[in-house]
Amino acid sequence: PEFFVPQGxxxxxxxxxxxxxxxxxFALGEIMLLNREDFKWYYKRLQKQKEDETASMKRAMGSKGKR
Structure with a gap:
């Protein structure tokens, strides 16, 4: 497989x-086997998941924070 080399x-x-x-x-070894496109796809998914969690936390905090 062609390994992913970070650049720019x-x-x-x-x-x-x-x-x-x-x-x-993934296990660390598996990360090395991901090609660039797969890696970007998984990373984007992880980012989206994080954003969703943050957004739902903010909503929860927002509803409690108002008096």
Whole structure:
């Protein structure tokens, strides 16, 4: 397989890889096997998931915060 090498706009690659491993999506070895497109797809999904969680937390806080 062709390995993903971070370049330019991909500075967050390591951060992203750690995030995917940390969230239990992949083992570290499996990350190395992902090609660029797969990696971006999974990372985007993880980002969206985070945004959704943040948004729902904000909604929950917002409803409690109003007096």
């Amino acid at each position: 706009d991909d500075k967050t690659y390591l951060e992203a890889a750690f995030a995917l491993v940390y969230h239990g999506k």
